[in-house]
Amino acid sequence: MPRERIMETARRVFRSYGFSPIDTPALEYLEILLGKGSEETDKQLYRFQDHGGRDVGLRFDLTVPFARFAAQYIGQLGTPFKRYHIATVWRGENTQRGRYREFMQCDFDTIGTTGVAADAETVLVAFDLLSALEVGGFTIHLNHRGILVGLLEKLGLAEKSVEVLRSLDKLNKIGPDAVAVELSRVAGTSTEDNRTLLELSTLTGTNDAMLLKLDKLVTGNQIGEAGVARLREILAAGGAALSAAKQDCIRVEPSIARGLDYYTGVVLETTLRELPEIGSICSGGRYDNLAEIYTKEQLPGIGASLGLDRLLAAMESLGLIEPVRTPAQVFIPYFESARLGDYLRLAAELRAAGLRVEVYPEPKKLGKQLQYADKRGYRVALVAGEEEFAASECQVKNLASGESTKVLLTPDAATLVAEIRRSLAN
């Protein structure tokens, strides 16, 4: 149930920006999948032969199928093209290790444009998504891959970027002094290089102050300067759509990188204020070419992914998942066996007024039915016996407080609906 609520919220937010739902098959030809992720995903692939003897596999993410789809249909669809996709993916691990072998991914992408508008909008989607999910405060961390790339180029370390990134990644674990030693050993950096690189990873301050410091660090290098300028543009454009208080949720964070290969421009992560240790809930970034493996057409874009399972785990930790056991709001016990039609008609009238209603399916004793209602988490029951039906009335019973109110059923259900809504709100 909470999973479905999250998915519906995500769909609503994506659509409010004009993202279209697309759905691709779970099964893809093996050659589409193999070698398109990592060695790890190749190993985890569930693969077999279909009934026509063709090698097929279950998708391990939604990006590879989207790249295949885009290569195939972008001519018809036209660019820019905005899509979202919420669906199951499979990764074969030994489930005894406690890893899911099937789980949901929730991706949104804007392809066919290099515009800063799409970058800013991706940040705004992440913002609206986290707000609509009601998971408390959150921070959207922004960085641009060009900044580190530019800085490394400026320091003459472009060839050593893998080694440098790997060492910087250990900052929290081993501290700055040990990182400096390692940097000099694996990348041949000078003391001055190390100071600069460590400074980049530990900058703090407001976004404006941060951008000025970053400007200074990369000054003279074109890639680096362009990266900082792009961040500035994103913050200005996105910020215009947000109140000052909301702008505080967006932070430039030079230490985030999001892997080495895929992203080429802005990258983003999103953490919960009350549970930062669980990691990023919504992550993504800009890439140069989505479908280069499948087509010659250049498809630059930006996308991000909501981590559904991580989000659910976080919501559970934060006590945000109510043990709701029914999607309905009103319970109607059925205890006068000759009155089934009346109970069903009552339920139909309430549904017509937009309420969700369950009628118990057998004329058991009232007490037993109320136990069932309690177990399912109902808060309001509508009780009507022979006496009530004869007087054209019924009782609206609040199952939490035990309080009951008699309501007339005539001339229409309006009074009843109002009383039920009042009781539900209590």
Added chain:
Amino acid sequence: MPRERIMETARRVFRSYGFSPIDTPALEYLEILLGKGSEETDKQLYRFQDHGGRDVGLRFDLTVPFARFAAQYIGQLGTPFKRYHIATVWRGENTQRGRYREFMQCDFDTIGTTGVAADAETVLVAFDLLSALEVGGFTIHLNHRGILVGLLEKLGLAEKSVEVLRSLDKLNKIGPDAVAVELSRVAGTSTEDNRTLLELSTLTGTNDAMLLKLDKLVTGNQIGEAGVARLREILAAGGAALSAAKQDCIRVEPSIARGLDYYTGVVLETTLRELPEIGSICSGGRYDNLAEIYTKEQLPGIGASLGLDRLLAAMESLGLIEPVRTPAQVFIPYFESARLGDYLRLAAELRAAGLRVEVYPEPKKLGKQLQYADKRGYRVALVAGEEEFAASECQVKNLASGESTKVLLTPDAATLVAEIRRSLAN
């Protein structure tokens, strides 16, 4: 998009009756799946070994996994239990035959009760579902398996039920005379038997008249009488929740059977008035024991399934699928390159008012952007250039009529939102 709209409508209707969403994994251990459908489904199974060397398969329907799930968890869940499940299933056929190898199913079931209330409610759910889907007129056909079973028992033909059903099934193809000849040949029926059996398959009239005729046909046989009595109760209880005009959509139809083995009580089919030849859109019935293969606990229930792909095909034939190419309602071209923040802020204000809005991501020429809007099916664009921003106004342009209206953006977006809604409604 239409598929997603159907799924959302179904979810809304199911929940309005208190059905809970459940989700089971797409992959099940092979022993759960093998031999639980037909020989055909065994053959069509996609199967392989997982990374722990266990035999697994992709589900071929949602009923078998639900039976497994119910056997495992019904102790915790308690009965009655109402669930719906909308998900993908897989059947391996040679796709060159034009059959899907993966498709959606959409099931709802009430288990753990034999009550007539659940039967009546299933009919009401089907009714609400078809109404909410807005596919024009429809008929819900009801029958009870006990009627034919009782009649065959009464005629001393209980052992020949398979042969009799097979012959009666050919009625439309070969006509009553040929069926009578075949009946006598394969089931040894008398001329009188044939007359009675053919009468059952060709009864017409109002529900009340039909029930009286059925009463006469099965009189003296307990199973048959109970079947007719049950239909009468379902019609009375369900009918109480429906207006007279709506009751006309529900027809007793003694010729529908829905296969031989699975169903044991009421069965239902639903056809579209304008497209009856496409077959049943929503079908189901009552069964004695859902999970007997997996548990000793008796789990009687009733369920039905919405045929999503058939429904989509029908909607397409009926011209009910609009070529909507975007889920958004309002298009904002971005053509003053320095004003990105303003465009994004405008969009945010409209979204806050519940509108779905797309901002074009690059400051291209207005004409080109309006072409894109047209291709995506937008009907309303919000055009603002330097002149409009300077005067704190913008133009609401109806893309169908070409008509433009100037609207002030201050003091808030209320006037703008009202004008957009007016233009969308045109």
